Amino acid sequence: MTIQIPKGTRDFYPEDQRIQNHIFDTWRKACLRFAYEEYEGPMFEHLELYTGKSGDEIVKQLYNFVDKGGREIALRPEMTPTLARLVIQRGGSLRKPFKWFSIPRLFRYERAQKGRLREFFQLNMDIVGSDSVFAEADLLVAICAMLCDFGLQASDFVIGVSSRKLLAAFLTELQAPDASAVYPVLDRREKIPAEVFQAELAQAGLGAEQIAKLDAFMSCKAIAEVDTCVQSPESRAALQELQDLFAILNSANVGASVQLDLSVVRGLAYYTGIVFEVFDCGHSMRAVAGGGRYDSLTERLGGQKVPCVGFGMGDVVLADLLADRGLLPKSGPVLDFYLVTFGGNMVKLFEVAAELRALGFSCSHGLSPAKVAKQMEAANIAGAKRVVFVDGDKAAPGEFEYKNLVDGTQGVATLTQIAREARP
Amino acid sequence: MTIQIPKGTRDFYPEDQRIQNHIFDTWRKACLRFAYEEYEGPMFEHLELYTGKSGDEIVKQLYNFVDKGGREIALRPEMTPTLARLVIQRGGSLRKPFKWFSIPRLFRYERAQKGRLREFFQLNMDIVGSDSVFAEADLLVAICAMLCDFGLQASDFVIGVSSRKLLAAFLTELQAPDASAVYPVLDRREKIPAEVFQAELAQAGLGAEQIAKLDAFMSCKAIAEVDTCVQSPESRAALQELQDLFAILNSANVGASVQLDLSVVRGLAYYTGIVFEVFDCGHSMRAVAGGGRYDSLTERLGGQKVPCVGFGMGDVVLADLLADRGLLPKSGPVLDFYLVTFGGNMVKLFEVAAELRALGFSCSHGLSPAKVAKQMEAANIAGAKRVVFVDGDKAAPGEFEYKNLVDGTQGVATLTQIAREARP
Numbered sequence: 113m114t115i116q117i118p119k120g121t122r123d124f125y126p127e128d129q130r131i132q133n134h135i136f137d138t139w140r141k142a143c144l145r146f147a148y149e150e151y152e153g154p155m156f157e158h159l160e161l162y163t164g165k166s167g168d169e170i171v172k173q174l175y176n177f178v179d180k181g182g183r184e185i186a187l188r189p190e191m192t193p194t195l196a197r198l199v200i201q202r203g204g205s206l207r208k209p210f211k212w213f214s215i216p217r218l219f220r221y222e223r224a225q226k227g228r229l230r231e232f233f234q235l236n237m238d239i240v241g242s243d244s245v246f247a248e249a250d251l252l253v254a255i256c257a258m259l260c261d262f263g264l265q266a267s268d269f270v271i272g273v274s275s276r277k278l279l280a281a282f283l284t285e286l287q288a289p290d291a292s293a294v295y296p297v298l299d300r301r302e303k304i305p306a307e308v309f310q311a312e313l314a315q316a317g318l319g320a321e322q323i324a325k326l327d328a329f330m331s332c333k334a335i336a337e338v339d340t341c342v343q344s345p346e347s348r349a350a351l352q353e354l355q356d357l358f359a360i361l362n363s364a365n366v367g368a369s370v371q372l373d374l375s376v377v378r379g380l381a382y383y384t385g386i387v388f389e390v391f392d393c394g395h396s397m398r399a400v401a402g403g404g405r406y407d408s409l410t411e412r413l414g415g416q417k418v419p420c421v422g423f424g425m426g427d428v429v430l431a432d433l434l435a436d437r438g439l440l441p442k443s444g445p446v447l448d449f450y451l452v453t454f455g456g457n458m459v460k461l462f463e464v465a466a467e468l469r470a471l472g473f474s475c476s477h478g479l480s481p482a483k484v485a486k487q488m489e490a491a492n493i494a495g496a497k498r499v500v501f502v503d504g505d506k507a508a509p510g511e512f513e514y515k516n517l518v519d520g521t522q523g524v525a526t527l528t529q530i531a532r533e534a535r536p
Numbered sequence: 537m538t539i540q541i542p543k544g545t546r547d548f549y550p551e552d553q554r555i556q557n558h559i560f561d562t563w564r565k566a567c568l569r570f571a572y573e574e575y576e577g578p579m580f581e582h583l584e585l586y587t588g589k590s591g592d593e594i595v596k597q598l599y600n601f602v603d604k605g606g607r608e609i610a611l612r613p614e615m616t617p618t619l620a621r622l623v624i625q626r627g628g629s630l631r632k633p634f635k636w637f638s639i640p641r642l643f644r645y646e647r648a649q650k651g652r653l654r655e656f657f658q659l660n661m662d663i664v665g666s667d668s669v670f671a672e673a674d675l676l677v678a679i680c681a682m683l684c685d686f687g688l689q690a691s692d693f694v695i696g697v698s699s700r701k702l703l704a705a706f707l708t709e710l711q712a713p714d715a716s717a718v719y720p721v722l723d724r725r726e727k728i729p730a731e732v733f734q735a736e737l738a739q740a741g742l743g744a745e746q747i748a749k750l751d752a753f754m755s756c757k758a759i760a761e762v763d764t765c766v767q768s769p770e771s772r773a774a775l776q777e778l779q780d781l782f783a784i785l786n787s788a789n790v791g792a793s794v795q796l797d798l799s800v801v802r803g804l805a806y807y808t809g810i811v812f813e814v815f816d817c818g819h820s821m822r823a824v825a826g827g828g829r830y831d832s833l834t835e836r837l838g839g840q841k842v843p844c845v846g847f848g849m850g851d852v853v854l855a856d857l858l859a860d861r862g863l864l865p866k867s868g869p870v871l872d873f874y875l876v877t878f879g880g881n882m883v884k885l886f887e888v889a890a891e892l893r894a895l896g897f898s899c900s901h902g903l904s905p906a907k908v909a910k911q912m913e914a915a916n917i918a919g920a921k922r923v924v925f926v927d928g929d930k931a932a933p934g935e936f937e938y939k940n941l942v943d944g945t946q947g948v949a950t951l952t953q954i955a956r957e958a959r960p
Binding site: 114115116117118119121122123124125126128129130132133144145146147149150151152153154155156157158160161175177178179180181183185187197198200201202207209211212217219221231239242244246247249250253257359360363364365413414415445447458459462463465466469472473474475476479480493494 | 538539540541542543545546547548549550552553554556557568569570571573574575576577578579580581582584585599601602603604605607609611621622624625626631633635636641643645655663666668670671673674677681783784787788789837838839869871882883886887889890893896897898899900903904917918
């Protein structure tokens with residue numbers, strides 16, 4: 113009986129890690145292109161950072177424990193509370209607005225299933241200190257650009273956009289008794305039968321007429337349709353904000369990937385404005401990304417009020433989607449040089465390797481004497497582009513026999529000449 | 537009262553994260569140059585992965601807890617047990633020897649102090665499946681190369697090398713009753729007064745003559761000196777191995793950074809052969825790196841016996857050393873383009889930004905209308921090399937006014953021309 117990997121976590125052997133690095137690199141490059149700066153925080157926080165503000169759902173899913181000093185600690189289930197803590201800590205000395213990103217490792221104790229693990233990575237992009245809808249636009253444009261960087265087409269994904277502000281204003285219009293009891297029901301609307309949906313709304317305190325109106329509202333597929341359902345100035349202002357956002361996104365050429373989707377509610381309690389979720393076309397998987405505006409989180413956590421908007425994009429569903437579309441890289445390792453010795457001259461391998469590495473090349477060789485065929489096999493497995501024979505008898509002093517494994521050419525030359533030819 | 541960061545952990549604001557990324561990038565590039573492949577594992581493991589094999593010290597320092605499913609879990613305090621689990625899991629299907637690296641985040645509940653935090657990063661490089669001393673050489677050459685990549689000189693650090701095998705053989709020669717009780721005392725030799733050292737050895741069961749001989753042995757500074765202290769074939773074989781290693785390292789041109797240091801014992805119980813520690817010259821800080829050969833770990837954990845050798849290099853002491861030598865990067869953010877609007881034409885900012893980003897440039901702009909001076913200030917803070925004015929009245933249709941913030945030049949041109957000039 114050997115020791116197993118903990119349930120819901122992953123090992124990354126080199127072939128898996130190459131895929132992870134592809135995802136991280138693509139995320140990071142897109143963030144830098146959009147001028148977001150990277151930050152990080154601790155892997156765990158004081159438990160109260162999460163219990164202070166989250167909805168119930170996330171607290172039940174925490175990996176929490178008491179440390180040896182008696183502190184209540186939780187592995188971070190999301191990055192936003194840490195970001196809020198960083199913002200509160202520095203207060204006014206942080207020049208706002210700013211655009212930050214992070215690629216945290218996150219932990220949720222939940223049933224491990226397709227697209228959900230207990231440990232995963234998530235890209236977070238956030239804009240802190242702007243209450244302008246251009247901030248939402250910046251994030252959504254970045255999402256579209258980065259999904260295209262992965263090789264996805266605009267037709268592969270759709271971003272559903274809604275507004276908590278609109279929803280709240282409409283629920284006020286409806287005179288719903290307790291909006292916070294209604295949100296979780298709306299969030300499940302797509303996943304449950306219509307009669308269950310209506311029963312749960314009734315349980316949340318809504319009457320038949322309210323339910324009918326809410327259902328009609330939630331079915332709207334376009335701004336113009338919503339316009340006929342809402343009446344209060346607050347509702348109209350929130351709707352106008354959505355309309356402005358769509359106009360900007362059209363100008364930025366990503367309008368085709370974005371659509372009004374009032375069923376997007378988001379589970380977390382802290383959202384206050386526009387919210388959005390990214391799905392594969394056909395909604396066959398869980399959300400690839402989700403986020404929105406949360407203008408009161410820093411205040412709830414004891415700081416000044418700072419308007420914020422951001423999203424998270426997990427690695428698990430994204431990798432599933434890329435795999436489904438054949439967009440995950442399949443390449444093995446790549447190596448500039450593999451060194452081979454005919455005569456078991458191990459020390460010479462180290463000498464030549466040091467020279468090639470000093471020139472910036474990647475280089476490998478065997479670690480104990482082996483037959484030439486075995487060394488050539490190792491060169492191929494390592495993905496070597498070139499082999500240099502460190503003690504070939506056709507080479508004059510200061511020269512080396514070499515073979516190009518990509519095009520099959522071979523020859524004899526000085527290391528300087530061989531290196532010059534190997535420059536990209 | 538706002539919520540604090542957990543004790544012994546760090547926040548990485550963008551200026552801190554830039555330094556972390558410099559360290560990670562330098563590590564990663566060196567590993568790839570030496571043809572090590574990256575892997576990763578879960579952030580926590582079943583507790584027994586650590587209690588099964590470690591010395592007492594590390595178990596006392598674990599962040600361990602019972603998860604909601606009743607499992608005994610520990611945040612990983614080191615990477616080697618995870619590596620051993622990966623090796624055991626794949627068994628014979630992994631082609632050996634192989635060279636792997638990882639940059640895990642690790643956790644130890646210990647008193648936070650200079651050079652020691654409760655949460656830190658560590659580069660791990662390991663060679664699995666080779667019992668040849670050329671494996672040790674490959675790792676030590678890589679350490680020297682990577683420290684030089686950071687800008688350190690060979691005179692800035694020293695690698696002390698010893699051998700558990702030699703020590704064990706010599707203790708057998710001495711007929712020491714319990715070698716495992718002696719190792720921790722030897723490990724402390726440099727930190728405690730001579731009389732305390734001798735008293736602790738006596739407590740470990742050694743007589744006066746044994747203590748004198750062991751002290752003389754531990755004082756040896758060169759292979760030739762050790763040669764006069766040891767007698768058994770096992771001792772001589774272990775000494776020969778050290779001698780072979782030093783010869784290879786001389787050939788590889790790193791001999792000057794390496795010296796025999798029998799006081800290097802390493803705290804962990806699983807080392808079986810050559811061990812080493814990297815210090816700043818003058819030993820004014822904790823070890824920058826440490827490692828050695830551990831040939832029986834996979835066997836102890838229930839797998840086949842697989843010879844392994846590796847080391848860990850933490851980010852905390854390394855960053856302290858680099859800071860001390862003035863070798864940490866001081867650069868702020870860098871941006872290719874910042875877009876400015878004279879007339880509050882926000883949508884135009886998004887249009888031009890999309891074009892420049894599609895060409896691969898990094899690009900930013902304001903998220904709400906602002907005075908031009910304010911926008912130019914933001915451009916400077918963002919580290920922009922160039923500003924493009926999206927609605928300047930000196931520009932013909934299809935052209936843009938621009939300003940180079942590096943050399944102060946300005947002009948009017950098409951985006952294609954501006955982009956061409958901005959190519960590195």
